[in-house]
Amino acid sequence: MADIAPIETRPAAPAGALRRLMRRKLALFGLAIIALVVGGAVFAPWIAPFEPDEQLFEGLSLYGEPMPPGGPFLMGTDLLGRDLFTRMLYGAQTSLVIGVVANGVALVIGTLVGVLAGFVRGWFGAALMRFTDLMMAFPALLLAICLAALFQPSLWIVAMVIALVNWVQTARVVYTETTSLAEREFIAAEKTLGASQSRILFRHILPHLIPTLIVWGTLGISVTVLLEATLSFLGVGVQPPTPSWGNIIFENQTYFQAAPWLVFIPGAAILLLALAFNLVGDALRDVLDPTQRGND
Amino acid sequence: MLGYLTRRLIQSALILLGVSFITFILLYVLPADPVRQIAGRSATAQTVENIRHQLGLDQPLLVQYWRYLTGLVQGDMGRSYLQKTEVATLIAARLPASLLLMAGGIVCELLIGLTLGIVAAVFRGRPLDQGLMVTSFVAVSAPQFVVGLLLLYLFAVQLGWFPIGGYGTFAHLVLPAITLGIMGSGWYSRMMRSSMVEVLRQDYIRTARAKGLTRGRILLRHALPNAILPIIAMIGIDIGIFMGGIVVVESVFGWPGIGQLAWQAIQRVDIPVIMGVTMVSATAIVLGNLLADLVTPLIDPRIKLR
Numbered sequence: 001m002a003d004i005a006p007i008e009t010r011p012a013a014p015a016g017a018l019r020r021l022m023r024r025k026l027a028l029f030g031l032a033i034i035a036l037v038v039g040g041a042v043f044a045p046w047i048a049p050f051e052p053d054e055q056l057f058e059g060l061s062l063y064g065e066p067m068p069p070g071g072p073f074l075m076g077t078d079l080l081g082r083d084l085f086t087r088m089l090y091g092a093q094t095s096l097v098i099g100v101v102a103n104g105v106a107l108v109i110g111t112l113v114g115v116l117a118g119f120v121r122g123w124f125g126a127a128l129m130r131f132t133d134l135m136m137a138f139p140a141l142l143l144a145i146c147l148a149a150l151f152q153p154s155l156w157i158v159a160m161v162i163a164l165v166n167w168v169q170t171a172r173v174v175y176t177e178t179t180s181l182a183e184r185e186f187i188a189a190e191k192t193l194g195a196s197q198s199r200i201l202f203r204h205i206l207p208h209l210i211p212t213l214i215v216w217g218t219l220g221i222s223v224t225v226l227l228e229a230t231l232s233f234l235g236v237g238v239q240p241p242t243p244s245w246g247n248i249i250f251e252n253q254t255y256f257q258a259a260p261w262l263v264f265i266p267g268a269a270i271l272l273l274a275l276a277f278n279l280v281g282d283a284l285r286d287v288l289d290p291t292q293r294g295n296d
Numbered sequence: 297m298l299g300y301l302t303r304r305l306i307q308s309a310l311i312l313l314g315v316s317f318i319t320f321i322l323l324y325v326l327p328a329d330p331v332r333q334i335a336g337r338s339a340t341a342q343t344v345e346n347i348r349h350q351l352g353l354d355q356p357l358l359v360q361y362w363r364y365l366t367g368l369v370q371g372d373m374g375r376s377y378l379q380k381t382e383v384a385t386l387i388a389a390r391l392p393a394s395l396l397l398m399a400g401g402i403v404c405e406l407l408i409g410l411t412l413g414i415v416a417a418v419f420r421g422r423p424l425d426q427g428l429m430v431t432s433f434v435a436v437s438a439p440q441f442v443v444g445l446l447l448l449y450l451f452a453v454q455l456g457w458f459p460i461g462g463y464g465t466f467a468h469l470v471l472p473a474i475t476l477g478i479m480g481s482g483w484y485s486r487m488m489r490s491s492m493v494e495v496l497r498q499d500y501i502r503t504a505r506a507k508g509l510t511r512g513r514i515l516l517r518h519a520l521p522n523a524i525l526p527i528i529a530m531i532g533i534d535i536g537i538f539m540g541g542i543v544v545v546e547s548v549f550g551w552p553g554i555g556q557l558a559w560q561a562i563q564r565v566d567i568p569v570i571m572g573v574t575m576v577s578a579t580a581i582v583l584g585n586l587l588a589d590l591v592t593p594l595i596d597p598r599i600k601l602r
Contacts, residue, residue: 026430134314137585139577141540142558143319146570149562150326226439230544233441234559249441256445257453264449267442274437282433 020287027283033276037269041092048086049074053241055081066259076261078252084262087243088269094244095225095273098159103224105163107217110170111209117171118178119201132171140165144227148236158237162227170216174209181208211288218281222274229270245270304589308582315578316368316571320361323567330565334377351377368575374568376561383572387554391576393463394553397545398538400473402531405480410527412481413488417523418515420493428485435482440541444475444548461550472549476541480534487527495523525595532588536581
């Protein structure tokens with residue numbers, strides 16, 4: 001008996017994880033961008049030089065053209081003579097709110113479905129997984145565009161639509177993890193000791209899923225930000241006058257040959273934010289998931 | 297093998313049945329009313345009712361679904377509400393353009409992704425490798441419409457190398473295909489890199505090196521075929537991602553494919569067309585996944601189908 005190695009019942013404490021994360025340059029770069037965008041969004045009312053939907057008299061040239069970046073307009077003005085920098089700051093709020101809410105909801109649904117399917121098994125689990133397979137066969141973006149267009153899109157509708165098409169990946173990953181966890185010795189040991197199903201689920205399975213959920217939660221925000229931008233770019237996302245980085249491009253794309261900054265500044269912002277979450281998520285995977293370590 | 301195939305085909309059919317049911321229900325319970333779109337704003341209540349009756353939209357939902365389904369299995373996808381044409385005809389007319397675009401997208405993502413992945417694996421751990429992996433992250437983080445507009449701006453507007461939009465010649469295909477392929481190329485370069493790194497660690501590569509073969513020969517003749525195996529199967533799965541991507545790319549470049557057809561149908565609540573495109577896309581996705589699973593054991597005999 002004494003020879004048996006202690007059975008690991010808890011995931012490795014992530015105390016050192018943050019420190020290890022901080023040592024990675026790319027992760028730091030990602031975190032810096034995220035901090036910048038969050039800061040811009042939170043302090044938008046104080047930083048922004050103008051009101052987001054204020055049509056400025058000096059915002060258009062004598063010929064009614066938008067002003068290029070420079071002078072009082074850090075990033076220029078849009079077709080209606082509104083300050084682009086101001087709209088970018090308020091647009092950051094939209095991107096982040098949708099990123100966090102839509103992705104949070106998707107993560108919760110995905111975890112719930114994945115854990116239940118993996119832990120309960122039987123016909124119920126099988127039915128859940130068949131439903132997940134079915135959702136995988138949906139052309140996700142097409143479905144999202146369709147739903148967003150046919151509802152009258154608002155910030156929350158867009159968030160829910162994105163959550164509705166985005167939980168599937170999480171569900172699959174969580175399912176795979178849960179089934180392999182459920183077969184591990186320490187779970188069998190718990191069962192032998194007479195632990196209840198819910199105790200095993202909440203005290204032993206879920207804590208082990210946390211690293212996976214952190215990684216997928218972070219990577220998922222990047223997917224969500226891109227999806228929101230795409231929907232808004234097509235005009236079925238967040239509706240003007242509420243600024244979003246996607247709908248700034250949507251509103252101004254007809255003029256993009258003459259005023260490329262109206263497309264490329266918000267475009268670069270979307271790219272950077274998605275990139276930041278991808279970099280941080282990838283670094284988190286390396287830091288939190290011991291099975292992935294040493295792949296380089 | 298035959299048993300496996302039959303089982304998978306039945307599974308696929310069931311999945312498609314489920315997709316058709318869910319899409320149908322979603323489209324018909326949504327607040328947008330197609331009859332209003334057809335009748336126009338000034339139509340009287342009587343006209344609206346007549347049209348509703350004509351289209352069978354006053355029937356119970358399940359009756360409507362059954363009618364749709366029985367039509368679908370006979371290859372009848374219904375008629376467009378607004379264009380008075382068979383949905384199947386509309387889709388058939390647009391499908392070749394989309395398939396061409398997707399083929400171009402696949403070629404681009406493989407060409408870019410695999411090359412960068414191999415180079416990164418060879419220079420593993422060095423600055424070039426790190427640079428390429430950051431590039432791959434940029435590629436997967438770039439929104440397709442921004443990439444499309446950027447390519448248009450640089451290569452069509454500024455340099456004039458390619459036409460600004462439209463369809464017809466090879467030159468028209470280049471920019472849309474690159475736009476569609478860029479995101480995938482990011483994923484492929486990462487997968488190719490790790491697959492290649494894995495293979496280069498194997499004993500038989502060391503043997504080949506000990507035999508005195510040149511680096512290039514080891515890489516291309518010995519390592520590449522094995523490293524590429526797990527990647528090939530991914531192409532089937534790409535189809536699902538492309539089915540969404542084409543809506544955006546076709547809209548940016550004015551490419552006359554089913555993505556544009558779907559987009560126009562969505563804006564005008566032309567439900568039979570939306571249904572049709574969704575079903576065609578779902579079929580493509582299911583077949584793509586099936587193909588991916590079937591091809592894997594052919595290229596790697598160690599994998600057996602169960």
